[in-house]
Amino acid sequence: MNWxxxxxxxxxxxxxxxLVIGTSxxxxxxxxxxxxxxxxxVILWQIRLPRTVGAWAAxxxxxxxxxxxxxxxxxxxxxxxxxxTASGAALxxxxxxxxxDASIGALAWTTKVGVTGAACVGACAAIALTILLSRxxxxxxxxxxxxxxxxxxxxxxxxxxxxxxxxxxxSMQSFLLGSTGFLSWSGAALLGIALVLCIVPxxxxxxxxxxxxxxxxxxxxxxxxxxxxxxxxxxxxSLATAAAVGQVxxxxxxxxxxxxxxxxxxxxxxxxxxxxxxxxxxxxxQAADLVSRWIIHPAELPVxxxxxxxxxxxxxLLLWRRSRHD
Amino acid sequence: MxxxxxSQPASSQATPAQAARAAAxxxxxxxxxxxxxxxxxxxxxxxxxxxxxxxxxPNGSGKSTLLRALAGLAAPRAGRVFLRGRPLDQWSRRExxxxxxxxxxxxxxxxxxxxxxxxxxxxxxxxxxxSRKTEDDAAMRRAMLATGSLPWAARRMATLSGGERQRVxxxxxxxxxxxxxxxxxxxxxLDPPHQEDIARILRDQAHGCGVCVLSAIHxxxxxxxxxxxxxxxxxxxxxxxxxRAALDGDWLSTAFRTRVDIVEIAGVYLWxxxxxxxxxLPAKRP
Numbered sequence: 001m002n003w004x005x006x007x008x009x010x011x012x013x014x015x016x017x018x019l020v021i022g023t024s025x026x027x028x029x030x031x032x033x034x035x036x037x038x039x040x041x042v043i044l045w046q047i048r049l050p051r052t053v054g055a056w057a058a059x060x061x062x063x064x065x066x067x068x069x070x071x072x073x074x075x076x077x078x079x080x081x082x083x084x085t086a087s088g089a090a091l092x093x094x095x096x097x098x099x100x101d102a103s104i105g106a107l108a109w110t111t112k113v114g115v116t117g118a119a120c121v122g123a124c125a126a127i128a129l130t131i132l133l134s135r136x137x138x139x140x141x142x143x144x145x146x147x148x149x150x151x152x153x154x155x156x157x158x159x160x161x162x163x164x165x166x167x168x169x170x171s172m173q174s175f176l177l178g179s180t181g182f183l184s185w186s187g188a189a190l191l192g193i194a195l196v197l198c199i200v201p202x203x204x205x206x207x208x209x210x211x212x213x214x215x216x217x218x219x220x221x222x223x224x225x226x227x228x229x230x231x232x233x234x235x236x237x238s239l240a241t242a243a244a245v246g247q248v249x250x251x252x253x254x255x256x257x258x259x260x261x262x263x264x265x266x267x268x269x270x271x272x273x274x275x276x277x278x279x280x281x282x283x284x285x286q287a288a289d290l291v292s293r294w295i296i297h298p299a300e301l302p303v304x305x306x307x308x309x310x311x312x313x314x315x316x317l318l319l320w321r322r323s324r325h326d
Numbered sequence: 327m328x329x330x331x332x333s334q335p336a337s338s339q340a341t342p343a344q345a346a347r348a349a350a351x352x353x354x355x356x357x358x359x360x361x362x363x364x365x366x367x368x369x370x371x372x373x374x375x376x377x378x379x380x381x382x383x384p385n386g387s388g389k390s391t392l393l394r395a396l397a398g399l400a401a402p403r404a405g406r407v408f409l410r411g412r413p414l415d416q417w418s419r420r421e422x423x424x425x426x427x428x429x430x431x432x433x434x435x436x437x438x439x440x441x442x443x444x445x446x447x448x449x450x451x452x453x454x455x456x457s458r459k460t461e462d463d464a465a466m467r468r469a470m471l472a473t474g475s476l477p478w479a480a481r482r483m484a485t486l487s488g489g490e491r492q493r494v495x496x497x498x499x500x501x502x503x504x505x506x507x508x509x510x511x512x513x514x515x516l517d518p519p520h521q522e523d524i525a526r527i528l529r530d531q532a533h534g535c536g537v538c539v540l541s542a543i544h545x546x547x548x549x550x551x552x553x554x555x556x557x558x559x560x561x562x563x564x565x566x567x568x569x570r571a572a573l574d575g576d577w578l579s580t581a582f583r584t585r586v587d588i589v590e591i592a593g594v595y596l597w598x599x600x601x602x603x604x605x606x607l608p609a610k611r612p
């Protein structure tokens with residue numbers, strides 16, 4: 001549990017750091033903290049704080065979704081987007097951009113809320129399509145295959161749409177690469193609500209995930225309904241991923257790496273994993289967000305690029321360590 | 327172990343001796359299969375409590391299929407299964423899981439500790455939240471003592487050897503304290519002494535605790551140490567009865583469609599490979 005305390009402490013430190021790191025220099029930001037004025041208060045409390053809080057919540061949702069996906073599919077390489085969510089969200093965004101074409105320049109704010117909603121709807125629709133294609137939730141292998149098919153299909157549709165409107169490509173870019181730059185208090189609040197809605201049922205059925213780790217037959221023989229367990233977990237997985245994708249776009253690797261980090265360092269059952277992975281994922285995305293703001297200061301990198309690089313390096317290290325053990 | 331009343335009527339096919347001991351599990355005209363294949367037809371069996379019954383037969387003869395159907399994990403194509411007199415599909419999921427414990431042939435790679443795995447055996451009693459009562463802890467402890475797996479309670483499954491892991495998994499099954507145990511190849515991948523350990527635990531459960539133990543066993547000599555045999559062949563059920571009856575009727579040769587030579591040494595039946603007789607080895611071996 002010390003490890004989890006470390007996660008929480010890291011989050012507190014990162015939150016504090018995120019208040020003083022931004023486009024302005026650190027000295028200026030520190031000055032704002034101690035001698036606030038109207039404008040700096042807005043920057044600190046309406047822009048930087050909701051951004052870092054939202055980043056934490058989105059990372060936590062992705063960590064939770066990753067832990068659930070890996071338990072549900074009994075595969076340590078499963079990740080939140082494996083049921084086609086990312087492609088579905090991208091298609092949703094493309095469609096909303098096409099639809100809101102007329103108001104793009106005039107009402108950026110409305111468009112943004114519209115884009116968020118569209119991404120969410122797209123992600124949920126993709127999962128529904130995946131479940132439909134695999135004819136239910138009882139066959140893990142066919143769920144995974146259907147997820148791949150749906151992902152390819154929806155990506156193809158998105159690409160075709162963008163071919164007809166190349167001007168939309170730039171607007172899509174920030175979404176596809178993942179960005180924490182658009183997070184407001186309302187976005188952070190939505191993510192927080194989604195996190196509570198996801199983590200409570202997930203922990204309630206965590207023992208089912210433990211049982212599932214012994215095999216599907218064994219889990220069933222213990223007296224639990226595989227269908228109920230799968231439906232609950234798929235629901236949570238969809239909500240968590242759709243909420244996160246809607247607010248921060250497609251941020252890769254957090255959902256894959258966070259549960260791994262927890263499992264590598266702690267002896268855990270799924271109840272502990274479903275608490276640890278969100279804490280770890282939240283801290284990871286906050287850290288990535290800070291790096292993305294700071295590394296090419298005063299410009300920003302897309303946060304998805306940072307998580308991809310860091311997550312990729314971590315996985316390679318993991319691979320090397322494994323092969324040295326074997 | 328649970329000393330549940332066993333008052334249901336025995337099957338009509340049962341001999342008087344069987345009826346006296348009462349069938350814990352009974353099947354009626356069962357037809358089973360997987361994929362497009364129907365492997366077993368017209369299977370009518372009465373499996374009694376207080377005895378260890380081994381299922382033997384060649385690969386693909388339907389040992390696992392039969393066990394899965396008896397455990398309620400696969401629906402039969404035809405016929406019915408009765409668990410303690412009541413049709414299997416009329417039991418609620420939880421109730422059934424308390425009456426019938428199942429050990430799969432292969433278990434997944436898990437991150438859990440041995441104690442957590444055994445604790446899952448109490449799922450049907452303690453539920454989703456796993457709020458364990460004293461009786462659950464006691465059952466877990468008894469199961470781990472019976473299998474000798476208590477020393478590894480706090481260790482991760484991944485750090486245990488194959489034999490140790492199998493004992494923990496067996497403890498998980500015993501922790502259910504169910505009157506019926508179904509085990510699919512509980513001794514595969516184990517070296518002979520470890521196989522013997524597992525077999526001894528199974529026999530103790532049957533003889534000492536009055537449990538109905540039914541297991542598929544690949545090793546013929548080991549299977550012959552059971553009380554009763556269910557012999558499956560390529561074309562279905564060859565026979566069901568005591569080991570003596572199986573040997574007298576030469577069921578094994580019928581099932582494997584080759585001569586299966588069983589010798590008796592000091593009251594123990596052993597399978598003797600007849601390789602030498604079939605193709606004589608050169609007199610001098612290198």
